[in-house]
Amino acid sequence: VGRHILKIQPHPEAPANGISTCVKGKFGWDFVNSEDRLTQPLLRRDGAFVPVGWDEALAVVAARLRAIVAEHGPDSVAFISSSKTTNEECYLVQKLARAVFGTNNVDNCARYCQSPASKGLSRTVGYGADAGTMNDIERASLVLIVGSNTAVSHPVLAARIRRRVKLHGQRLIVSDLREHEMARRAHVFLRPAPSTDLVWINAVARHIIDQGWEKRDFIERSVNEFDRYRAGLARYTLAYAEEITGIPAATLREVAREIATAEAVCGLWAMGVTQHSGGTDTCTALCNLLLLTGNFGRPGTGGYPLRGHNNVQGSCDFGALHNFLPGYGHVEDDEVRGRFEKAWGATIPPQPGLDNTTMIDAALDGKLKALFVVGEELSLVDANAHRVQKALSQLEFFVVQDVFMSTKAKFADVVLAACPSLEKEGTFVNTERRIQRLHQALEPLGNSRPDWRILRDLARHLGHSWNYESPSDIMDEIAGIVPIFAGVNYGRLEGWDSLCWPVRADGRDTPLLYTEKFHTADGKAKFHPVDFTPPANPRDREFTLHLNNGRVLEHFHEGNLTHRSAGLVSKVEKDYVDVAAEDAVAHGLKEGDWVRLTSPFGDVKTQVVVTGEVRPGELYMPICSSSERVNYLTSTAKDPVVHTPAFKEISVRLEPLGQPGRSPMPRGNPRFGHPTPQAGVRVEQKWGRSDYRPPSEPRPTGAHV
Numbered sequence: 009v010g011r012h013i014l015k016i017q018p019h020p021e022a023p024a025n026g027i028s029t030c031v032k033g034k035f036g037w038d039f040v041n042s043e044d045r046l047t048q049p050l051l052r053r054d055g056a057f058v059p060v061g062w063d064e065a066l067a068v069v070a071a072r073l074r075a076i077v078a079e080h081g082p083d084s085v086a087f088i089s090s091s092k093t094t095n096e097e098c099y100l101v102q103k104l105a106r107a108v109f110g111t112n113n114v115d116n117c118a119r120y121c122q123s124p125a126s127k128g129l130s131r132t133v134g135y136g137a138d139a140g141t142m143n144d145i146e147r148a149s150l151v152l153i154v155g156s157n158t159a160v161s162h163p164v165l166a167a168r169i170r171r172r173v174k175l176h177g178q179r180l181i182v183s184d185l186r187e188h189e190m191a192r193r194a195h196v197f198l199r200p201a202p203s204t205d206l207v208w209i210n211a212v213a214r215h216i217i218d219q220g221w222e223k224r225d226f227i228e229r230s231v232n233e234f235d236r237y238r239a240g241l242a243r244y245t246l247a248y249a250e251e252i253t254g255i256p257a258a259t260l261r262e263v264a265r266e267i268a269t270a271e272a273v274c275g276l277w278a279m280g281v282t283q284h285s286g287g288t289d290t291c292t293a294l295c296n297l298l299l300l301t302g303n304f305g306r307p308g309t310g311g312y313p314l315r316g317h318n319n320v321q322g323s324c325d326f327g328a329l330h331n332f333l334p335g336y337g338h339v340e341d342d343e344v345r346g347r348f349e350k351a352w353g354a355t356i357p358p359q360p361g362l363d364n365t366t367m368i369d370a371a372l373d374g375k376l377k378a379l380f381v382v383g384e385e386l387s388l389v390d391a392n393a394h395r396v397q398k399a400l401s402q403l404e405f406f407v408v409q410d411v412f413m414s415t416k417a418k419f420a421d422v423v424l425a426a427c428p429s430l431e432k433e434g435t436f437v438n439t440e441r442r443i444q445r446l447h448q449a450l451e452p453l454g455n456s457r458p459d460w461r462i463l464r465d466l467a468r469h470l471g472h473s474w475n476y477e478s479p480s481d482i483m484d485e486i487a488g489i490v491p492i493f494a495g496v497n498y499g500r501l502e503g504w505d506s507l508c509w510p511v512r513a514d515g516r517d518t519p520l521l522y523t524e525k526f527h528t529a530d531g532k533a534k535f536h537p538v539d540f541t542p543p544a545n546p547r548d549r550e551f552t553l554h555l556n557n558g559r560v561l562e563h564f565h566e567g568n569l570t571h572r573s574a575g576l577v578s579k580v581e582k583d584y585v586d587v588a589a590e591d592a593v594a595h596g597l598k599e600g601d602w603v604r605l606t607s608p609f610g611d612v613k614t615q616v617v618v619t620g621e622v623r624p625g626e627l628y629m630p631i632c633s634s635s636e637r638v639n640y641l642t643s644t645a646k647d648p649v650v651h652t653p654a655f656k657e658i659s660v661r662l663e664p665l666g667q668p669g670r671s672p673m674p675r676g677n678p679r680f681g682h683p684t685p686q687a688g689v690r691v692e693q694k695w696g697r698s699d700y701r702p703p704s705e706p707r708p709t710g711a712h713v
């Protein structure tokens with residue numbers, strides 16, 4: 009009674025969304041009341057899970073982890089937080105690792121997507137986060153989107169960009185492998201060969217310098233290392249870029265002119281940039297280009313890596329990282345570490361710990377004995393999923409804290425029943441660095457508990473006096489330790505109020521960064537020369553097709569939440585792979601036919617969708633596939649700087665299975681729509697039609713006000 013969720017209603021005063029929501033945010037809540045929600049802790053006994061009380065479950069977890077640390081040392085255990093949990097809960101996960109167990113082995117899912125972007129920004133301008141807000145993106149005279157189908161992955165922001173392009177003359181340049189919606193709306197669409205974005209970005213930068221179009225005054229005043237950067241661009245001629253990327257030199261020449269002469273440029277990018285062997289360097293190249301043209305520190309400018317999960321930004325901001333404490337103080341910094349040690353009454357190791365990918369390596373090597381995972385479905389979202397699942401099976405002790413019996417939970421020794429966001433209080437940080445409140449709407453289902461309470465009670469079982477009575481208490485502790493959150497408290501986040509960090513102690517926040525100086529030791533940004541890294545798994549005679557992968561509008565990542573919403577499933581209900589018409593003909597395929605995709609690391613079976621979005625020789629498969637997971641095809645190749653897996657570097661062969669079927673894409677899917685560009689809804693035109701009939705009743709029967 010009282011738990012039925014019809015929809016989530018947006019509000020004009022909401023600082024980020026306004027009147028807009030993503031279809032998932034409005035209608036994707038069926039999972040909250042799903043019959044297969046976890047409602048009590050589970051303990052594995054004799055190979056089967058049995059329900060137990062909270063005291064017993066937490067006592068077992070505490071005893072086992074304590075025993076493993078006593079025998080093998082603190083670095084034999086590791087912790088992974090979730091981008092779906094709150095800032096306060098991410099903070100407690102890393103505090104549990106560091107203050108209770110004495111290890112920096114802690115991470116979150118940013119490792120799989122946005123760590124390269126954060127590193128590229130920190131190399132050049134300081135903070136590993138968006139330079140401004142969505143208002144700045146709207147203000148830009150030119151928006152450059154690289155490796156992002158923003159309309160699908162960030163639809164609220166995409167709606168703003170579409171409006172500015174259509175009504176206010178904003179220029180749009182898009183670089184992507186697929187001719188998706190944002191590409192079709194672009195004034196210039198670049199279609200590079202897979203994994204080659206860095207080459208054309210560097211070539212555009214060199215051409216700008218060759219023409220004398222760089223913002224010399226800005227560079228001399230605010231940026232170091234220009235001469236070293238210019239020297240590093242020597243081989244990146246437009247001719248070389250055309251050879252490597254396939255983009256005509258004349259097109260790149262025009263792109264260089266547009267970027268150099270635009271009044272204000274925002275650069276946006278996402279996983280199409282980050283999930284490559286050279287992801288960090290490509291992100292860095294984008295930052296270099298923006299600095300070269302003076303596009304930081306002014307309204308309508310800056311670099312914007314678009315965060316994919318609701319709190320992947322906050323997970324990093326609040327310290328769930330192997331090398332940074334909350335607020336991005338490095339664990340190797342004695343002053344920073346000392347501040348937390350004083351507040352926590354604990355000793356923190358002075359060296360970085362394991363990250364998500366190296367945790368798997370350590371588990372396979374037998375060095376990592378225990379793992380505590382909150383939410384993150386690493387058994388499916390990490391690369392080379394067969395290898396990851398083998399690693400989980402080899403752990404001596406594995407704890408999962410989640411809302412469902414997920415794939416990873418099936419490997420666990422203890423499963424702790426947690427709550428989704430509608431059943432708890434807390435805060436999230438969106439892609440703008442905007443801290444926003446969430447309020448409890450429902451009571452926890454059954455005997456499940458909010459993540460913060462589970463973590464607090466586990467610490468108490470381990471002998472630590474964590475006396476938080478609410479998430480507000482946790483935020484107050486954070487504000488007292490972390491300078492960039494000094495002015496954050498729940499009183500300042502009431503109603504629709506929000507704060508973009510850094511937040512001064514008096515509550516003044518910073519929607520736009522770098523207006524006075526950059527977040528570096530001398531206050532200046534820095535050019536960081538980067539070079540091209542070829543893809544790790546190129547196509548060859550056996551594996552002749554490139555397999556791209558990413559999101560669809562209707563589903564979150566692996567689908568654990570949205571696959572339980574019937575309305576969303578009705579839009580995308582089956583696994584599929586996008587195939588170009590030419591490749592379909594070459595393989596004798598029609599829409600709906602079953603095929604097997606095989607890489608050197610695994611194979612999957614799926615159905616064909618014939619589309620013009622992909623080129624011949626390239627395929628696209630959603631990462632939210634319900635059964636046939638794309639990560640059964642991915643390798644262990646990763647970015648050498650931040651260890652993000654090269655998810656986008658997959659070569660496969662396609663084998664028709666001779667099994668026809670109906671199209672896996674329902675006709676009601678938005679991809680079959682026909683957008684009609686116009687200034688707005690023209691109701692007067694509708695009313696004036698000869699066949700128009702006004703409603704017979706002023707209010708439809710059964711309507712509610």
